[in-house]
Amino acid sequence: MRRALMTLAPLLVAATLVACGTGAPTSAGTGATSLPATPPDAQLNLGATVNVRLTLEPTSLNPFSTAGAALDQLLLTNVYQNLLTVDVHKQDAIVPQLATGYDESPDGLTYTFHLVPNAHFHDGTPLTSADVKWSLDQQTAPGSLGIYAANFASINSVAAPDPRTVVITLKHRDTWLLWNLTQREGIVYQQGTNFASLDAKDNGSGPFTIGAWNRGSTITINRYNAYWGAKPKVATVIFHYIPDANTANNAEQTGETDIEATADPTLLQPFGNSSSFTVLNGSTTDKFTLAFNDAVAPFTNPAVRHAIRQGINNADVIKAYGGGIAIGSDVPPQDPWYQDLTSIDRYDPTNARKLLAGAGFPNGLSLTLTVPNIYQTAITDVLTSELKQVGIALTVKRVEFQTWLSQVFTNHQFQLSLVDHAEARDIGNYANAKYYFGYDNAQVRNWFAQAGTASSDADRDALLKQVGKQISTDAASDWLFLAKTFTVARQGVYGVPSIETTERFDASGLAVAT
């Protein structure tokens, strides 16, 4: 028996050592960090298939009434289109998509959009202003089940005076309108679309059509050869939904995938020193937010909130996650109302302990942190360790996302919560006293309301800057960091999207060398 035991250890070691010629891990690759420009068509394989690893599979392919960022990631831009879209390479600038441009009336109440001449849906029907009107009407109709339908509450009416002109009339100024038109709720569907049928067959106007959905595994999109705009340079893109970071890494290393989106930044060592791969990193709107239940004790006392913020070293949390930046509030740098607020509640464990003592907890306190089990444990490991240093005994409760939704988000039964608030421009959550943050500051609510109806973007941005600063000064939450996203691309693949790819993975620029 004992002899058998002795042979075990070398066996296991051998099995694992074989695979360890990959050198020291680095947090990000040391190889090239940007891709060369896409070569001319003659050097490309226009019939290529690109295999892409994504993380989270959509729950449905009906973007009208099913929530989930995975739907946006797959469907926006690739399959469905909006009047306007977001240019991630230009700091999220709002740019035309189905519209050639728009005119805004001086009072800000009327927007006139001019459509591109040749757009059509995948069934061949031309896309006209009637389709745009119908789509927006579905959102604003009473009792609409459209996701984010509420974002169009300011719309009074939509008119289609001629096939290529759409006029949106507002009840009041709405500085969010154009942004909202770039998002899910602004998708232009064919008039009369039965949304329930979109799961079976798409009918968008984008450069790709949905091929097959192999549930639990892959979704294939095919180039739409009659696309009205510049046609994609690859024939097929297969999205492989592989949640496990390690499995995804293996798939990329073995060539089973060409692109690994949202790669775990702590696992990039096999790609960093290799000339066969490029590791791209890009910005996101993923704000990892440590929320306090501001409405209940002990968080009703701002000193406790400040103490927790000062007890956490954001640099350590970022290192544990693998890549990101400190932002100090709910605003990422690509938003026009960004300002560097990292000086508020800087890491200061000594002061944190003092603050807790002043708040009536000289011997520290015990708190429970509810976190969905989709996030890596490294972040909460660091929080546990660092908060212990200032006298807070943290219990981490890992739950399914749905349980988090039910207990924390809906019923507000929590003390601390950690989720990635991935939605762009979501600072309005802090102006909603009923939101799970439980944060209620009348001044902030006022500023935010004024920003929504401000007469210029500059006015809006100034007001939102005040909001951003106030919520940080109040320590409404702790914004641990803004994540960076890492994308691994195999050599010979061009046009790989790398910025904000969890919001939309724009496959239209992909190309493969022959």
Place this chain on the structure above:
Amino acid sequence: MTALKALLRRPTGVFGVAVVVGLVVFSLVSLVWTPFDPTATNPDQGWLLPFSGGHLLGTDRLGHDQFSQLLAGAREALLTAVLAMVIAAVVGIALALAATVTPRWIGATVVQLIDILIAFPVLLLAMILAAVYGGSTTTAVVAIGIGFGVNVARVARGEINAVRGTDYVLAAQACGANTGRIIRKHLLPNIAPTLIVQLSLTMALAVLAEAALTYLGYGTNPNTPSWGGMLAEQQAYLSARPLLVIWPGLAVVLTVLGLNLLGDALRVATDPRLRDAR
């Protein structure tokens, strides 16, 4: 006592006992002393090799001292094994008795219930418990305990039926002994050897099941150091840092092996027929 002697006469028995003793000693030591705080992270001290910076087995990516985590993990493993065993024993014996010493129609119903519960995946139970209460050792242990308890019930039922048919139980019944007395004096002592074997195997399986549940995200809480958690966390770095996964892996393998061998040795030691034969 003779059983223990018989146990220690066999090398597998010695090994099994040594593993259990080791597990208990590790757990007790971890209660009063670990070289470092097992939950303390230190990003500047990540990926340390063994014997550097005072870290006997080195550190992981976040700077957790691996030896301290291993020690504290022993506590969690012991807790998992023992609690799952206790729950399995209670569930198993209760169901087995309900299936045998009760009136025939109740017994038949319980037998069916046992069959149904055996068919119900433990994993789903663990998921439901983890969803409602948050993943933790407790929820994992309850799911594992119930899951294996029904298996224990099935085995114990067979044993009880066999014992009930024996002459001395029939004689006791004829003398008017009540059911409770028969259970205490005759049934339980007679099925004890089988039960002990089953339960020691349950302990082994519980340690394995906990590791699997933790890997799937429904097991032990990540800020409680556990071997399953260490494995789940380190598996991603398997190719880059093979040493790190060796320690918790070895700990799990040795513990499961020890508990299994203990069960086997107990079977032989408590079964006179087998003791003579082999």
Place this chain on the structure above:
Amino acid sequence: MIRYLLRRTLLLVVSLFVASVLIFLLLRLLPGDVATTIGGLRATPAQLAQIRANLGLDRPLTAQYGSWLGGVLRGDFGRSQLTGVSVSAELATKLQVTAPLVGGGIVVALLLAVPFGILAALRHRSSVGGGISAVAQLGIAVPTFWLGLVLVLLFAVELRVLPAQGFPIGGWQTPGAALRALVLPWLALGLSEGAVLLRFVRSAVLDVLSADYLRTARAKGRTRVGALLTHGLRNAALPVTSMLGLQIAGLIVGAVVVEQVFALPGVGTMLLADVGNRDLVKVQGEVLVISASVLVISFAIDIVHRAIDPRLREVG
């Protein structure tokens, strides 16, 4: 025999019914519902209420159970509350991965357990027997997911002979690719399961070897192996098959883990996702099918036992 068959069938039906109630109620303990999966973080309470009404989630539980059971009795497991896809159709698709996975796993396990188990029993006093038992003990002690990860590292990442993950998009229309995708999962599942089974084979054969009828056969001049082959194996097969029946539930859980390690789109992966999305009509269909297959298998094993073993027939 006919009476027994009837009674056993009736019991099976009752068990299935009880299992369906149990599954239905247990799943209702889960926090959250499919409406929040559909509506997401921005849905208004009115929208959520509307979604629930559309799905019939606002009806009393008894009514919901009734319509589900009614459907199941007609062979209709209902439709996904998220995508509207038929549960039976999707189960059928996923079973094309999981059934071969579990089946192949059992085959690998048996190929390992039977010959080596018999060998270990025949040579139980020698170092060969001891060695086999020791390796089997180790095999049991290694977590399945762990074994899978090491296999991937060796055969996929280093040697590049087999895929690291996934199942071909065409499924079994590309049989070569499908088989290659399943080799490592089969090994991971089969090695773990085989180690467990080997011990039962060994002890069953040991029991048979010391049985009187075998001694008699040998006294009549048969060799030990010859006697075992003609008389013993049939008897040894009984406890092993019933053990295999008991292991089925464990094997399915093992398959869930293996599917995760290899990112296989099987029933286990689907089940985890559906529980996560609270697509309960799908979940209850899936769990019912899993539980029912275990019940039916143990039913079949009972019947087979009775047919093989004349002693059981008399007991009633």
